[in-house]
Amino acid sequence: MQTTSTNSAEPSSPALDRQSLRPDCGKCFALCCTAFGFARSADFALDKPPGSPCQNLAPDFSCTIHDSLRPRGFRGCTVFDCFGAGQNLSQGLFAGKSWLENPETKDEMFSAFKAARQLHEMLWYLAEAQTRTFDPDTSRRAVQLRNRIEHAVCGELPELLSLDIQDLHSQVRSTLMDVSAEVRASYFAAGDDHLESALKPGADLMGKSLRSRQLCGADLRGAYLIGADLRGSDFSGVDLLGADFRDARLERADLSKALYLTQPQLNAARGSRATLLPSDLKMPSHWHNG
Ligand code: SF4
Incomplete structure (x- = not known):
């Protein structure tokens, strides 16, 4: 250090x-x-x-x-x-x-x-x-x-x-x-009103399908994303502080510009080589065959 x-x-x-x-x-x-x-x-x-x-x-x-x-x-x-x-x-x-x-x-x-x-x-x-x-x-x-x-x-x-x-x-x-x-103010989340109202701090999105969504600029601080289908979604500018990613599907998701993402969050999730990550985070070893 x-x-x-x-x-x-x-x-x-x-x-x-x-x-x-x-x-x-x-x-x-x-x-x-x-x-x-x-x-x-x-x-x-x-x-x-x-x-x-x-x-x-x-x-x-x-x-x-x-x-x-x-x-x-x-x-x-x-x-x-x-x-x-x-x-x-x-x-x-x-x-x-x-x-x-x-x-x-x-x-x-x-x-x-x-x-x-x-x-x-x-x-x-x-x-x-x-x-x-x-x-x-x-x-x-x-x-x-x-x-x-x-x-x-x-x-x-x-x-x-x-x-x-x-x-x-x-x-x-x-x-x-x-x-x-x-x-987040520099992003404009695209999508329907129903989805935008669900994207909030502490949201319960367990098991939900948010596949191939433009989530850019959302505030998902402390959200429960356990088992959620997030494949192919764009997390640019999304606040993920403390979000629970256990068993969330992140294959092909773009997390490269997500905010406050940590290695334990990735380690708890499922993903693949096609998941885009910030440069200072590593692909978990259990993703290698994903
Ligand atoms: S199982 Fe292995 S890694 Fe886990 S606490 Fe025990 S010694 Fe440490």
Whole structure:
């Protein structure tokens, strides 16, 4: 991750390279496989208490069933993404010393990871907000927030653990919504009135057919798109912040200019090589045969 040594605003700061917010599991102490707790479900085949290693975790922090997670009932593991928090914390604040080597750091490391993961996700969104806005004031706000967050995740552990994440989250959300309004205003959604009234934040579009639609400029923040048929649709300028894409059909959809799309959303969906993605997101491996 690019880091800054100050939390002051630098309006001319270059946009954050989102590649630094991609997970690098080889440099992480399997924090996602230990810190969180899971109840047995369709996404995770066993009960796992928080703060304990998953029974499929090897001593070298690799997953012993990595190549067969989905067929063995661990689909949730293929969807999760830490936005680079795992390796940043393992190699940064904890200086390459794992919870196995230093068991006394375990509780703090897992608590720090839960906080850092949320902060890294905010960085992902802020990086996009900074590049999509044409408003210098909004860009400056995005940079200020980004600097504060980078300072927290790369600074001292007590600072990170005592951070008011909810307050920060509210400020980030406000900035993201301003950029969303600005971006969406440059698009004109084409289509019938009935469809336009259904396209709103938090909309329940589960299982609906929105196939080959021009959804450009819609606000689908927090929408439920579970199992929806979105094949061949155009998502240019569509706000997808927190939209639920589980099992949504995205074959041939154009998501290359969608707003606030994340890797976990794609990982949860179904798509194919013909799905157009933003350049800093990867086609999920389970799409390869789609
Ligand atoms: S199944 Fe594998 S990837 Fe999932 S939590 Fe367990 S060790 Fe980690």
